[in-house]
Amino acid sequence: xxxxxxxxxxxxxxxxxxxxxxxxxxxxxxxxxxxxxxxxxxxxxxxxxxxxxxxxxxxxxxxxxxxxxxxxxxxxxxxxxxxxxxxxxxxxxxxxxxxxxxxxxxxxxxxxxxxxxxxxxxxxxxxxxxxxxxxxxxxxxxxxxxxxxxxxxxxxxxxxxxxxxxxxxxxxxxxxxxxxxxxxxxxxxxxxxxxxxxxxxxxxxxxxxxxxxxxxxxxxxxxxxxxxxxxxxxxxxxxxxxxxxxxxxxxxxxxxxxxxxxxxxxxxxxxxxxxxxxxxxxxxxxxxxxxxxxxxxxxxxxxxxxxxxxxxxxxxxxxxxxxxxxxxxxxxxxxxxxxxxxxxxxxxxxxxxxxxxxxxxxxxxxxxxxxxxxxxxxxxxxxxxxxxxxxxxxxxxxxxxxxxxxxxxxxxxxxxxxxxxxxxxxxxxxxxxxxxxxxxxxxxxxxxxxxxxxxxxxxxxxxxx
Numbered sequence: 001x002x003x004x005x006x007x008x009x010x011x012x013x014x015x016x017x018x019x020x021x022x023x024x025x026x027x028x029x030x031x032x033x034x035x036x037x038x039x040x041x042x043x044x045x046x047x048x049x050x051x052x053x054x055x056x057x058x059x060x061x062x063x064x065x066x067x068x069x070x071x072x073x074x075x076x077x078x079x080x081x082x083x084x085x086x087x088x089x090x091x092x093x094x095x096x097x098x099x100x101x102x103x104x105x106x107x108x109x110x111x112x113x114x115x116x117x118x119x120x121x122x123x124x125x126x127x128x129x130x131x132x133x134x135x136x137x138x139x140x141x142x143x144x145x146x147x148x149x150x151x152x153x154x155x156x157x158x159x160x161x162x163x164x165x166x167x168x169x170x171x172x173x174x175x176x177x178x179x180x181x182x183x184x185x186x187x188x189x190x191x192x193x194x195x196x197x198x199x200x201x202x203x204x205x206x207x208x209x210x211x212x213x214x215x216x217x218x219x220x221x222x223x224x225x226x227x228x229x230x231x232x233x234x235x236x237x238x239x240x241x242x243x244x245x246x247x248x249x250x251x252x253x254x255x256x257x258x259x260x261x262x263x264x265x266x267x268x269x270x271x272x273x274x275x276x277x278x279x280x281x282x283x284x285x286x287x288x289x290x291x292x293x294x295x296x297x298x299x300x301x302x303x304x305x306x307x308x309x310x311x312x313x314x315x316x317x318x319x320x321x322x323x324x325x326x327x328x329x330x331x332x333x334x335x336x337x338x339x340x341x342x343x344x345x346x347x348x349x350x351x352x353x354x355x356x357x358x359x360x361x362x363x364x365x366x367x368x369x370x371x372x373x374x375x376x377x378x379x380x381x382x383x384x385x386x387x388x389x390x391x392x393x394x395x396x397x398x399x400x401x402x403x404x405x406x407x408x409x410x411x412x413x414x415x416x417x418x419x420x421x422x423x424x425x426x427x428x429x430x431x432x433x434x435x436x437x438x439x440x441x442x443x444x445x446x447x448x449x450x451x452x453x454x455x456x457x458x459x460x461x462x463x464x465x
Contacts, residue, residue, distance in 0.1 A: 007183070008079065009116050010141040011176020015086055015169035016109055017315075018149025021308040022157045022165050023047055024289045027098075034162045036095065041425045042228060044286040048421010049232040050102050051282060055414030056239055057110025059246070062118075062407035064111070066400075067198040071115040072187055078115070079177045081108030086170035090163050101166070110410070117390050117406050119187065138387070140322040145172075147315035154308030196255070196400045232421045239415040243271070246408050255400035259462045263396040266340075266460035267405075270392065271412045273343045273450050277385050278416025279423060280350045280443055281378060284311060286424035288371075295429070297365035305368075313372055317379035325383045339392040339461075340454035344447045346385030351443030353377035354436050361432035395464045 027043035029035025038046070061078060065071040085104030088097055120138050149172065153165035198206065220226040226234045250256060250264055292298070292310040299305075329336050337345070356374050360366050389409055397405030427435050 005116055005120055005138065005141075005180075007141070008075070008112075008176045008180035009138065010145040011172050011179070012079065012082060012109070012112055012116075013142045013145030014149040014152075014176070015082060015145075015173040016105070016149070017146040017311060018153035018172065019086060019089065019105065019166060019169040020047075020051070020285055021150030021311040022153050022162060023050075024285065025157070025293065025307070026162045034157075036098065040290065044290065044424040045232040045421045046228060047289075048282070048286055048418050048424065049235045050106060051285065051421070052232070052235040052239060052414045052418030053102075054106045054109045055113070055410040055417060056235065056242065057107045058113055058407040058410035058414075059110075059242055059404075060107070061111030061113070061115055062404045065115050065118065066195050066402065066404050068194065070192045070194045071118045072184065072192050074111050075115040075119065076177075076180070076184070078108045078111030079173065079180065081105075082112065083170055083173040083177060084108075086166055086173055090167035090170055093163075113410060118394065118402060120390075120394075137322070137326055138390075140319055140326075143315035143318035143322065145315075147312045147319060150308045150311035154306035154311075157308065158306050195402050232418055236415060236418045236422065239411055239418060243408065243411045243415070246404065246411070250398060250401050250405070253398070253400060256398045260398035262460045262462055263464060264398065264405075266457045267393070267396050267408070269450060269453060269457060270340065270343055270389065271408065273347050273446060274385065274389055274409065274412035275416040275419070276443055276446050277343075277347050277350050277381070278413045279419035280354060280416075280439060281382060282413075282417040282420035283424055284314065284375075284378070286421050287427050290424070290427075291366075292371070295366050296371055297367055300368075310371065310375075313375045314379050314382070317376055318382065321379060321383060322387075325387075338454060338458050339388055339464075340457040341451060342384045342388045344451035344454060346381045346383075346388075346447075347450065348444050348447035349377055349381035349384065351440040351447060353381065354440030354443070357436045357440075358433065361436065392464070396461065 024043055024047050025035065027036050027038040027046065028040045030037055061074055065074040069077075081104050085101045085106075085108060088104060089101030091097070092100055149169065152168050152172075156168055157165040217226075247264070247268070251261060256264070288310065289307070293307040296307070296310070298307065298310075353374050356377060360370055390406070393406050393409040394402070423439065
């Protein structure tokens with residue numbers, strides 16, 4: 001059962017990270033290079049906004065799963081949308097192809113992410129000590145796809161062109177969809193369960209609400225109130241607003257018990273730490289992507305490595321260390337650090353990774369091995385926070401909001417990813433020191449605060465570690 005979910009997530013990540021590995025370059029490269037000639041800073045902000053939109057759309061996927069269809073059916077439909085989006089990027093030229101492809105991939109990825117995570121959570125009991133290990137193995141599948149995707153699409157982009165790279169992403173998603181379809185019948189009954197079914201009498205009302213939201217978005221875009229220049233900030237506000245709304249709905253629900261409500265309170269500082277973490281980590285696709293293209297020495301024995309291949313360094317380390325961390329958590333059992341302390345360690349190391357750029361600041365090319373070392377810190381930070389975040393969210397989730405609580409975690413990723421694009425626009429290659437010290441130092445201060453608060457957070461968790 002875990003193998004089936006491992007497979008679909010691996011191939012979905014192959015397609016997603018393969019596409020994202022070349023997306024920024026496709027936006028700002030010149031027409032002669034096969035790109036769309038979008039201004040570089042704007043392109044970085046748009047990539048951040050797109051990434052934020054992916055995680056923001058987990059709300060829709062989670063709601064559909066919890067109220068109408070169940071996680072398994074939503075996951076399958078989302079995979080179909082992702083494949084269609086990559087096909088649009090591969091076959092449709094220019095801005096129309098970019099918009100169509102990113103919308104389809106974004107909505108589909110949001111639906112798949114929340115529900116794949118929820119389905120993995122359904123395989124384990126609340127206090128099963130194997131839970132974090134299972135999520136770490138699942139996370140290794142994510143990074144196997146993240147490793148292979150940029151290698152394939154980056155090579156195709158340089159040798160054949162961007163659209164060949166996008167086409168490879170479509171093929172990868174088709175493979176994942178086919179493998180998953182063959183294993184659907186092996187999933188537990190809980191995978192098809194609708195936790196909080198929407199009464200038939202309310203479906204028309206909710207349908208009108210969705211139509212109203214779509215109409216409002218269309219008006220904002222048509223009038224220019226939301227445009228390319230302010231899209232990233234608008235996405236950040238949307239993520240914050242959606243998070244506040246979701247927390248409010250959960251706290252007010254009569255289906256949430258007192259113990260569950262305390263657990264949701266405990267989740268709030270983890271949400272904030274997660275958003276801060278992803279604001280740094282997701283700069284792999286914004287600041288570090290540009291850094292790799294312009295400042296990194298990619299020469300290997302007379303051959304220049306494609307810049308997109310830098311995106312595969314982190315997944316290599318994940319594959320090496322994810323199993324080690326899974327074994328460590330299993331061996332430690334109840335002696336392992338609590339989730340809040342793990343979050344604090346991850347955020348602290350992430351801040352340290354940005355401070356490690358300081359000795360490299362100034363003129364000249366950055367040695368490849370130096371960036372590899374920094375990305376190793378990215379990996380260690382990620383392993384302390386990301387798979388643990390997925391696991392603890394499913395443990396803290398109220399029964400009636402199981403998948404939607406996972407969506408809340410992904411909303412923190414949405415906010416952080418959007419901020420990664422916004423922050424990348426503040427980077428000044430002529431004066432790098434304030435950028436690295438400001439971002440790295442802030443993350444480390446937040447991490448210390450979370451560590452100090454961890455005993456109180458643990459009490460609110462009501463027995464959940």
